[in-house]
Amino acid sequence: MPPKTIDTIDLSNTTAAYYAPATVANPGKLIHVAGQPGSTKDGRVPEDYESQIHLALLNLRKIIIAAGASITDIAKLTLLIVDYPSTNRKHARHIQRFLAGHRPAITLIPVPQLAVPGWKFEIDAVLALPAAPAVLTPLPTVDETVDVVIIGAGLAGLSAAQDVIKSGLTCVVLEARDRVGGKTWSQPLEDGKGTVDLGAAWINDTNQSRMYALAKRYGAELIVQNTGGNCVLQDFDGRCTPFPYGELPNFDSETQRKLAGIRDMCEADCQALDTWKPKDTTLDYQTFESYLLSRGADDVAVATATVWTRAMLGVEPRDISALYFLNYCKSGGGLLQMRSDRKDGGQYLRVRQGTQVFALGLASSLPEGVVRLNSPVQAVAQDGGRSVKVQAGGHVYAARKVITTVPGPVLKAIAFNPPLPPAKQVWIDSLTYGYYTKAMMEFKSPFWAEKGFCGLAQSFIGPASVIRDTCSPADKKYVLTCFMAGGPGTEWAALSTPERETSLLAQLEQLYGVEDIKKEFKQMLTYEWVHDEFAGWGCPCTSLAPGVLDTLGGDGLREPCGNLHFAGTETAGEWKGYMEGAVRSGERAAAEVVKDLRAGFVSRL
Numbered sequence: 001m002p003p004k005t006i007d008t009i010d011l012s013n014t015t016a017a018y019y020a021p022a023t024v025a026n027p028g029k030l031i032h033v034a035g036q037p038g039s040t041k042d043g044r045v046p047e048d049y050e051s052q053i054h055l056a057l058l059n060l061r062k063i064i065i066a067a068g069a070s071i072t073d074i075a076k077l078t079l080l081i082v083d084y085p086s087t088n089r090k091h092a093r094h095i096q097r098f099l100a101g102h103r104p105a106i107t108l109i110p111v112p113q114l115a116v117p118g119w120k121f122e123i124d125a126v127l128a129l130p131a132a133p134a135v136l137t138p139l140p141t142v143d144e145t146v147d148v149v150i151i152g153a154g155l156a157g158l159s160a161a162q163d164v165i166k167s168g169l170t171c172v173v174l175e176a177r178d179r180v181g182g183k184t185w186s187q188p189l190e191d192g193k194g195t196v197d198l199g200a201a202w203i204n205d206t207n208q209s210r211m212y213a214l215a216k217r218y219g220a221e222l223i224v225q226n227t228g229g230n231c232v233l234q235d236f237d238g239r240c241t242p243f244p245y246g247e248l249p250n251f252d253s254e255t256q257r258k259l260a261g262i263r264d265m266c267e268a269d270c271q272a273l274d275t276w277k278p279k280d281t282t283l284d285y286q287t288f289e290s291y292l293l294s295r296g297a298d299d300v301a302v303a304t305a306t307v308w309t310r311a312m313l314g315v316e317p318r319d320i321s322a323l324y325f326l327n328y329c330k331s332g333g334g335l336l337q338m339r340s341d342r343k344d345g346g347q348y349l350r351v352r353q354g355t356q357v358f359a360l361g362l363a364s365s366l367p368e369g370v371v372r373l374n375s376p377v378q379a380v381a382q383d384g385g386r387s388v389k390v391q392a393g394g395h396v397y398a399a400r401k402v403i404t405t406v407p408g409p410v411l412k413a414i415a416f417n418p419p420l421p422p423a424k425q426v427w428i429d430s431l432t433y434g435y436y437t438k439a440m441m442e443f444k445s446p447f448w449a450e451k452g453f454c455g456l457a458q459s460f461i462g463p464a465s466v467i468r469d470t471c472s473p474a475d476k477k478y479v480l481t482c483f484m485a486g487g488p489g490t491e492w493a494a495l496s497t498p499e500r501e502t503s504l505l506a507q508l509e510q511l512y513g514v515e516d517i518k519k520e521f522k523q524m525l526t527y528e529w530v531h532d533e534f535a536g537w538g539c540p541c542t543s544l545a546p547g548v549l550d551t552l553g554g555d556g557l558r559e560p561c562g563n564l565h566f567a568g569t570e571t572a573g574e575w576k577g578y579m580e581g582a583v584r585s586g587e588r589a590a591a592e593v594v595k596d597l598r599a600g601f602v603s604r605l
């Protein structure tokens, strides 16, 4: 770890603030960053204030990384805000997320205008760097040599390993945890009534061809998602209204018309994108919320779209680039297909044994000794020539190629020598998770189905944003899986466990019109990936704020660096963020590596 150069000075009443009243720096070098406005790399400025904040923070991040510094080297920030809305401090949320717990001194100056008309936000910074950069110590002697080291035994890593081995090369898969599967993790229920998936649950049997092939190969018993009967919408005022699956909720006809228009516009805009290389500055320079509002979305349309971003990525529409979100949808065939619980949709089939069956099957089909559990990778050193060394625990491996499949935020915890190129670092540092937890509520009976509901519910107010039936009738397992996500999910997460249960049960009572739901309730099961370091502190997939795709291009995360190749679901072109995307990304990275090694072509540097 580089030496710490910034210490905060606090007063008794300031420790809870996200910034410090003062910082002390003991620098070797001071960096003064000029005011950064919220403009794209071509100087275009979105009208929307929050989109400008995202772009200004990206511009600041680019400079910090180009200077060889990091966010934790910021000693002081100054914010210049036009027409400062003191009762609606929108900047605070974005700056807090940007600082990720670091607390520099901050001064906010409301101003009547900035240098260019249309600029609403500008930020400058002072950073303190140590006198000498941290020296990366050479890795100890090599213990083992293979052709390819693969980092991570999730679906991407195991699929890559399968293809590498098939090609006749040797490999090891280094996995930090004591199990395979990564974000697929199936837990048996204590009373023997089947399993619950704490991570991924749904696949389909058409456009998710890799997952369906694995399901057949490893004998997964598939359960068709229940879409028979009514869904429910919980409106802003808490009122719950049933409506048939596949139709719009029962708003008045004008609201329905507008909602359908916005939905169809999102669908058309995402279909127009090249999922591998999305390019559209106008979509990328603004948040998804700003995109919706600028195209006439009313409160209901924005709230509905908020349910989409929460349930799919755990984020609010004001935190994600419109291009990133629309392209994410396109990668799964489009907004409608990705959100569908029917044939071809993202939520069509579940696995009775749990989805970890895929990783367990893949791991057991690899030769003995290929997967090394309890092997967290700490360092990767490329010598610029023919070999890469990888340190995991006390062991050092040498390989001709390395494939990393860890989630983007985990890459920040691995020491790369030489450091990853600045563009890659900007991309990785810009990847963020929202809040996303599945709360599985187990009941004695499927009371909702008995009342004519399919279980699918969506709420504008929470605490759960979306709820789905995840029963396994053959196991007499009756579960409603509640997606606790985005803002309402974060508020729910701040409660104690009994309070969490009570608030969710109250919502379920309202949604399905039941009295005394506690009589039916057995238990709540959750796993909070936000506390999981090897998931990168979140799930199901990271996302990007405005500007990153436009600045760095769609391939930025995927492109190899020398003999280091990048896989994992975030790098997928198809079904990004899903198990299918993970498998396909592993196959793609394995193909890159095999092609290079067969050609005797070792370094791309």
Ligand SMILES: Cc1cc2nc3c(=O)[nH]c(=O)nc-3n(C[C@H](O)[C@H](O)[C@H](O)COP(=O)(O)OP(=O)(O)OC[C@H]3O[C@@H](n4cnc5c(N)ncnc54)[C@H](O)[C@@H]3O)c2cc1C
Residues within 6 Å of the ligand: 151, 152, 153, 154, 155, 156, 157, 174, 175, 176, 177, 180, 181, 182, 183, 184, 198, 199, 200, 201, 202, 203, 375, 376, 377, 378, 405, 406, 407, 410, 414, 437, 438, 529, 533, 534, 535, 539, 540, 541, 567, 568, 569, 570, 577, 578, 579, 580, 582
């Ligand atoms: C709650 C939840 C719900 C989801 N729902 C669905 C769904 O219904 N359908 C769907 O298709 N997808 C869903 N997903 C997403 C799906 O789980 C992922 O897209 C997929 O599993 C990612 O696989 P991966 O191999 O890319 O990454 P991961 O599964 O994250 O695998 C990466 C591996 O790297 C390991 N690792 C991390 N750091 C290190 C290190 N330093 N050294 C060595 N190893 C390391 C990790 O332990 C992990 O095993 C969901 C995910 C979650 C969490």
